[in-house]
Amino acid sequence: MTRFAVPGRIAVGGQTASRWQTATLTEIRRETPRAATFRLAVPGWAGHLPGQHLMLRLTAPDGYAAQRHYSIASAPDPSGHIELTLDRVPDGEVSGWFHTVARPGDTVEVRGPLSGFFAWPGDRPALLLGAGSGVVPLMSMVRHHRARGLTVPLRMLVSARSPEQLIYASELGPETTPVFTRSAPPGVPVGRMAAAHVAPLLADRPEGGWEAYVCGSNAFAEHASRLLIAAGQPVDRIRIERFG
Amino acid sequence: MNVTRGFTGRPRVHNPGLPPGQYDAREDWPVLSAEVTPDLSPADWSFRVDGLVEHPHTWDWDAAHALPASAYEGDIHCVTGWSKFGVRFGGVSLDAFLSVARPHGSATHALAYSHTGYTTNLPLADLTGGRAWIVWEYDGAPLPPEHGGPARLVVPHLYFWKSAKWIAGITLLDHDEPGFWERNGYHARGNPWEEQRYSGD
Numbered sequence: 001m002t003r004f005a006v007p008g009r010i011a012v013g014g015q016t017a018s019r020w021q022t023a024t025l026t027e028i029r030r031e032t033p034r035a036a037t038f039r040l041a042v043p044g045w046a047g048h049l050p051g052q053h054l055m056l057r058l059t060a061p062d063g064y065a066a067q068r069h070y071s072i073a074s075a076p077d078p079s080g081h082i083e084l085t086l087d088r089v090p091d092g093e094v095s096g097w098f099h100t101v102a103r104p105g106d107t108v109e110v111r112g113p114l115s116g117f118f119a120w121p122g123d124r125p126a127l128l129l130g131a132g133s134g135v136v137p138l139m140s141m142v143r144h145h146r147a148r149g150l151t152v153p154l155r156m157l158v159s160a161r162s163p164e165q166l167i168y169a170s171e172l173g174p175e176t177t178p179v180f181t182r183s184a185p186p187g188v189p190v191g192r193m194a195a196a197h198v199a200p201l202l203a204d205r206p207e208g209g210w211e212a213y214v215c216g217s218n219a220f221a222e223h224a225s226r227l228l229i230a231a232g233q234p235v236d237r238i239r240i241e242r243f244g
Numbered sequence: 245m246n247v248t249r250g251f252t253g254r255p256r257v258h259n260p261g262l263p264p265g266q267y268d269a270r271e272d273w274p275v276l277s278a279e280v281t282p283d284l285s286p287a288d289w290s291f292r293v294d295g296l297v298e299h300p301h302t303w304d305w306d307a308a309h310a311l312p313a314s315a316y317e318g319d320i321h322c323v324t325g326w327s328k329f330g331v332r333f334g335g336v337s338l339d340a341f342l343s344v345a346r347p348h349g350s351a352t353h354a355l356a357y358s359h360t361g362y363t364t365n366l367p368l369a370d371l372t373g374g375r376a377w378i379v380w381e382y383d384g385a386p387l388p389p390e391h392g393g394p395a396r397l398v399v400p401h402l403y404f405w406k407s408a409k410w411i412a413g414i415t416l417l418d419h420d421e422p423g424f425w426e427r428n429g430y431h432a433r434g435n436p437w438e439e440q441r442y443s444g445d
Contacts, residue, residue, distance in 0.1 A: 006279040006361045006424060018444030022246060055441075058248040066253050067265055069324050093254050093267075101250040109246055114442065116428045117278050218275040218390065225280040235280050236361075242276050 007236050025106045031167045035133060037085045038098055042110060048076050049119035050140035054112025058094055068094045071136045075143035085167060087133045118241045122150050127201055127210035129224045131159035134216030135167050153206040159193050195227055202231035215241040261319055262327055263436035269326035275390045279360050282410055286394045291378060292413035298346035311340040316377050316398055321436040323403040333398050335379030338371050351416040355423060356397050358410040364423035366406055375401055378411060403434035
């Protein structure tokens with residue numbers, strides 16, 4: 001048995017994302033007190049797979065630029081629009097602009113989609129574990145699953161501090177189990193994601209097993225990947241995207 | 245130039261050590277590995293040099309530590325945008341391993357591989373001349389597992405995905421062979437000063 005291994009490549013098509021494109025902000029939706037979704041029109045968007053990210057750049061009048069990587073929240077569709085959901089990071093240079101200055105009609109620059117490692121083409125059963133805004137690339141997978149009416153199994157465990165901090169709360173369905181770490185609705189336990197959440201999903205694994213996708217802080221990623229391994233998930237079928 | 249309305253950005257600091265498009269992460273040292281952090285003890289660790297060399301050789305933990313100590317003190321740059329200044333890594337220069345293995349004249353590139361199976365490709369010239377290390381100490385303490393401990397490759401003049409964590413060996417080749425991120429769209433060389441982030445840069 002392999003004790004540790006890096007998972008294989010997922011084909012994402014040959015397009016290189018070397019070109020910066022202008023994206024126009026068309027809509028801002030508040031998700032939680034800390035997070036909002038920003039819808040962007042990108043006319044030349046090459047298309048993406050759920051789970052991929054992009055690089056986004058803001059430029060000041062003196063030419064100073066700041067760029068960050070952000071996961072794409074929307075499912076792939078032909079609309080020429082993509083959505084990003086951003087936490088407001090304290091002193092965040094780029095997220096701060098989005099949360100305090102940005103309004104529809106503003107333009108930014110994007111480059112992508114990037115990286116195939118964390119992509120889910122919809123071709124294999126997917127077990128998604130996220131915390132905080134780590135749910136963003138996983139939601140692209142859930143939305144894709146629904147939009148295409150896919151029948152391949154997909155389950156999501158998502159950790160949030162409280163119901164108020166749970167991003168996309170109104171959109172989550174029976175595929176999702178939320179875990180609340182600080183406060184929960186009456187009758188729902190409070191606590192960290194645990195073996196009791198993960199083990200039943202592994203016991204009920206679909207034919208061929210799960211491809212696991214973990215996204216969140218490094219601390220969450222370490223914790224969640226240990227839970228998966230303890231429950232019997234093969235280590236070379238755990239894909240991790242850590243904030244940073 | 246495509247100016248963003250209302251964006252001013254952080255106060256400008258003149259920092260000639262900061263490559264284009266990077267910011268100073270200060271105290272932070274983000275962890276970005278794509279795989280599960282391996283539970284690898286020094287006793288389980290080994291480092292091999294093979295491929296186009298006269299003497300393929302494997303060092304265990306003690307044998308690697310018997311080579312002359314060498315340290316890197318300086319800056320590191322991650323493709324996701326952060327740079328970290330004044331880091332201190334302790335270990336052995338890769339030159340010390342290569343002088344035992346003796347590369348053939350036909351060797352032009354190397355594929356570095358980890359105990360997890362992670363790979364990354366580098367021109368051999370980027371690994372020689374005191375520019376690459378196998379390190380097991382960070383800031384005077386054992387390198388933490390999530391940062392690649394017990395030992396990792398450090399090639400600080402390239403983006404840090406080239407500095408393979410949990411390093412297991414390098415194979416010398418007469419051609420370039422893309423590694424893990426390079427097959428996923430990242431640049432073959434990854435020079436931060438030329439902002440070689442992705443294929444095509």
